[in-house]
Amino acid sequence: MLAVRWYLRFNLSYRDVEELLVERGVEVDHVTVYRWVQRFTPLLADAARFSRHCPGDRWFVDETYVRVNGVWRCVYRAVDQYGQVIDVLVSPRRDAAAARRFFHRALTTLKVTPGEVVTDANPVYPRVLDDLVPSAWHHVGRHANNPIEADHSQLKHRLRPMRGLRSDRTAQTIVTGHAFVQNLRRGRYELATDAPPATRVAAAFTELARAI
Known part of the structure; x- marks a missing residue:
């Protein structure tokens, strides 16, 4: 849990985590750290779901791009008006099918229907939203999507020290884990509610470790 938390929370590579663990007397290969992150990140996020x-x-939706095995991949992301990351999705394409998959996944997982969705001028959004969220007001305006565009920088900052993402599955796990920890830090879970902000993530991981 410590290795996974360090990796998701701080701008560390797998080799950085390996070195920090050695200082604590735990000898483990960086490949094992990678396997731990891939294995336990989805379990932690799922345990925290309830x-x-x-x-x-009010949802702000936008796309950014990451490199996966040398190829650009589109990452759909959404945040609400309070800064909670709604969901993330790594997609090989930026098209109507990917947008539909992203919204369907978010709506099914959260079982919440937004009253307003703010997007950029991507022409696929009106049709997708009319089909999936017909009651929501779709808003497109100059600077209206600044909250999600600014939030992309959090993900980019985390990905910078990595040596690259090797597969779409790996990329999905990492961006999901980043969003999960980001929400923990922002107090969007009923976890470690008595802990001070500086130790909230560590305390939450301790609680979740018992659950999984």
Whole structure:
């Protein structure tokens, strides 16, 4: 749990985590750290699902790009008006099918329907939203999507020290784990509620470790 938390929380490579563990008397190869992250990140996020705060009714949706095995991949991301990351999805394409998959996944997982969705001028969004969230007001305006565009920098900052993502599955796990820890840090879960902000993530991981 310590290795996974360090990797998801701080700007560390797998080799950095390996070195820090050695200083604590734990000798483990960086490949093992990678396997731990891939194995336990989805379990931790799933265990925390029932303690997650209900997201707001205003969603900001946008796409950014990451390199996966030398190829650019589109990452769909959404945040609400309170800064909670709604969901993330790594997709080989930026098209209507990917946008539909992203919204369907978010709506099915959270079982919450937004009252307003703010996007850029991507022409696929009106049709997708009319099909999946017909009651929501779709808003497109200059600077209206600044919250999610600014939030992309958090993900980019985390990915910078990595040596690259090798597969779409690996990329999905990492961006999901980053969003999960980001929400923990912002107090979007009923976990470690008595812990001070500086130790909230560590305390939450301790609680979740017992659950899995």
